[in-house]
Amino acid sequence: MANGIKMRSAVDKAGTTYTTEELQRQHDNGVPLPALLCNDPACRKVVRFVPRHQQNRRNLSEPVDVPAYIGLSSGSAHVNGCRYDADKRITVIVDTSDPDFLTPLASGQHELRLLLLHNGLSNKPMAGGNPNLPQPGSATNALGKQYVSSGTKLDAYLRTTGDLLELRELCDSDADLARRLTIRFGDKSIRWSDFYFEKDGYRDAWAAVMRDGAQLHPIALLGEVKSVVPPKAGTGHTAVYLNCKSAYYPTGEANKLDAYEVSVQHTDATWLAGFAPGTSVIMFGLWECKDAVENKPKDVGTGKAQPTYVTHKLILRPKFKQQLRAAF
Numbered sequence: 171m172a173n174g175i176k177m178r179s180a181v182d183k184a185g186t187t188y189t190t191e192e193l194q195r196q197h198d199n200g201v202p203l204p205a206l207l208c209n210d211p212a213c214r215k216v217v218r219f220v221p222r223h224q225q226n227r228r229n230l231s232e233p234v235d236v237p238a239y240i241g242l243s244s245g246s247a248h249v250n251g252c253r254y255d256a257d258k259r260i261t262v263i264v265d266t267s268d269p270d271f272l273t274p275l276a277s278g279q280h281e282l283r284l285l286l287l288h289n290g291l292s293n294k295p296m297a298g299g300n301p302n303l304p305q306p307g308s309a310t311n312a313l314g315k316q317y318v319s320s321g322t323k324l325d326a327y328l329r330t331t332g333d334l335l336e337l338r339e340l341c342d343s344d345a346d347l348a349r350r351l352t353i354r355f356g357d358k359s360i361r362w363s364d365f366y367f368e369k370d371g372y373r374d375a376w377a378a379v380m381r382d383g384a385q386l387h388p389i390a391l392l393g394e395v396k397s398v399v400p401p402k403a404g405t406g407h408t409a410v411y412l413n414c415k416s417a418y419y420p421t422g423e424a425n426k427l428d429a430y431e432v433s434v435q436h437t438d439a440t441w442l443a444g445f446a447p448g449t450s451v452i453m454f455g456l457w458e459c460k461d462a463v464e465n466k467p468k469d470v471g472t473g474k475a476q477p478t479y480v481t482h483k484l485i486l487r488p489k490f491k492q493q494l495r496a497a498f
Contacts, residue, residue, distance in 0.1 A: 174248050175256050175340035176498055177240040180206040180217050190238045193219045206240065213252040216243045227370035229419055234369050235394065237450065237498070241342075256346040259337050264350075267330040268323065275352070284355045284365075284387045287331060290324035291388060291456050291489060328492035335390045335452045338366050339497045355387035368392045372417040372430035376482045379459040390454035391484070392497060393432050398442050409435050412442045412494075414451070421480065428462075429479040434486045434494055441491065450497035458485045 179189045182204040196203055197219070207214045217240050224233035242248070248255040264272055264280050273281045338347055344362035353360040367375040367389065378386055393414030401407035412434040419428040434453055436442060445451055460483040467476030488494055 174242045174252075175254050175259065175337065177209070177217065177254055178498075179209055180219070180240045181209045181214075182206060188219075190219070190240060193240070194221055194238045197221045208248060208252065208254060210248070210252045210254060213249045213254070215248055215252075216246045217241060218243045227368075229373070230370050230417060232418055239498070256337065256341055257350070260347065260350045263330060263333050263337070268326045270323075271327050271330055272351070280351050282331075282334070282351055282353045284353060284360065286323075287327045287388050288355070288456065290327060292384065324490075325492075328490055331388075331390075331454060332452070332492050332495055335366060335454060336495065336497065338362070339392055339450070339452060358387075360387060364389075366390045366392070369394075369415070369417045372432060372484065373419055373428065373482075375457070376430055376459050376484050379457045379484060380461075384456065386456070388455055389457060390452060391432055391457075391486075393451055393453060395445050395447050395449045395451055397447060398439075398445065400439055408437045410437060410439045410442050411435055412445060412451075418479075425475050426478045426480070428482065430482045430484065432484045432486075434488065436488060445494075445496065451494060452497050453486050453488075453494050455486055455488055455493045458487070459483060460485075 177190075179187050181187050186204075187209060188204065188206065193203060195201075198221075203219055206217045206219060208217050219240050220236075220238060222238040223236050225236050226233050251258055253259075271283055271286055273283060275281055334347065334351070338344070341347065344366070348362050353362065353365055363371070364374075364378065365387070369392065372391070375389060375391055378389065391414075396413045396415045399411045399413060401409060414432040416432070417430045419430070421428055432453070434442065434451075462480050462482050465479045465481055467478055486493070
């Protein structure tokens with residue numbers, strides 16, 4: 171049975187619609203919340219409002235912000251075919267996807283073939299793709315001219331990947347997708363937990379990129395936008411950085427933390443500025459990382475010991491806009 175996906179609105183027994191924003195305001199003001207039902211007329215199963223809150227995650231030194239959402243109540247389940255049934259959403263994605271990329275298996279599952287996506291993003295030849303994809307070092311692949319026609323095949327792969335990742339973000343765990351979809355990269359079977367990383371997985375993502383480099387399969391990270399930083403005037407630099415809130419892990423040493431920074435780099439300032447601070451974003455593709463750097467604190471004259479940060483950077487330089495999208 172599918173666990174269902176997060177909802178942005180629900181209805182009460184009279185059919186009145188309530189959004190997460192309205193319910194959050196009522197919650198903040200101490201107003202009693204109505205009994206809520208799924209807003210799909212064919213379903214109307216009992217659901218609950220979960221206000222925004224902070225949640226402790228494995229190994230992180232500070233809690234993670236969780237946006238408000240509406241989800242199933244304990245013991246409740248959407249009816250078959252409900253728009254909020256994860257199985258139905260998976261079926262829709264599968265039915266509209268390229269079978270070369272989401273391949274049916276004899277078991278009734280489907281296989282997501284990441285090698286095709288990897289080859290397209292790394293400009294390697296891909297059967298059925300655009301023969302004019304730029305090659306490394308070509309003028310059309312230079313920074314500032316990264317948006318090129320991806321070809322019909324790669325367009326479809328990017329869209330399907332983004333749709334699956336958006337659905338995964340709406341689910342509470344990997345379970346719903348893993349039951350229906352396996353992941354393969356060449357001859358390797360890939361776990362969903364090695365493909366999709368939330369904030370508490372940034373350390374694992376960095377370690378994977380550091381270990382395998384360009385040979386690593388495409389991976390996806392979920393982040394919350396902290397800032398969009400343009401280049402400094404007069405430097406001649408053109409890169410704009412969309413920076414996500416960092417993840418901090420204790421090191422076992424007093425006043426010393428491992429910091430994992432996630433950024434998207436491109437020259438299209440207008441595009442990146444469209445993701446306002448606080449926006450949850452899904453980023454996927456071929457990542458780069460930098461060696462860890464220890465940053466000693468400056469003496470600010472307070473007499474209080476300042477923490478030392480060991481910074482680990484993950485950078486995505488997307489070729490296509492489909493590689494970055496707003497999440498729930």
